[in-house]
Amino acid sequence: MNASTFFKTENAERYLGTLCKHFGHKVPVSFESGSGHIELPFGQCDLRADTAGLGLTASAADAPALDKTIQVITNHLERFAFRENPDLNWSRTEPTGA
Known part of the structure; x- marks a missing residue:
């Protein structure tokens, strides 16, 4: 299962690195300029x-x-970007061919 969101910000690279x-x-974790990947135990x-801005796909x-x-990533981004008060609206992608 997947879900994606986009946070419009001029500080995307900084938040990605943080x-x-x-x-x-x-x-x-792997990351380089412009992209990153976080491997949590559950997703x-x-x-x-x-x-x-910053695009996120869980x-x-x-x-x-x-x-x-989604909860873990959202909570951390909200803390790191508190000055911008991110309002993340995740949209889920339904699995196909099931």
Whole structure:
């Protein structure tokens, strides 16, 4: 299962780095300029930063794990970007061919 959101900000690259560095102390993370990947025990999140903002795509095996992944990523981004008060609206992608 997947869900995506976009945070319009001029500081996308900074938030991408902050999230990846923070989680990198606890879980496997990879990141470079413009993109990152966070591997949580219950799901994962891909991040992409550009001049328009920060795109996030969470994925997990089932709905409860996806909900937890979204909650953890959202809570951390809200803390790191508190000056901008991010309002993340995640849209889920339904699995096909089931």
